[in-house]
Amino acid sequence: MKKTYKIQKRRAAPQFERQADSVCTPIQFALPLSEVVSLAQQGLMKLALAAFTPSRRWPGT
Helix, strand or coil: CHHHHHHHHHHHHHHHHHHHHHCCCCCCCCCCHHHHHHHHHHHHHHHHHHHHCCCCCCCCC
């Protein structure tokens, strides 16, 4: 069973690539705005902490 799964897994990626190359249909992602804002705030907070916390130093300083 395990070997069959590995063989199928190895064939799946090339098959998916062939299918993706043959279709020119654009895709669209729908992301919840609240999650996007939350992730942006977390990223900005980490950047601000790294920049303005004296105990942390930027590489090369």
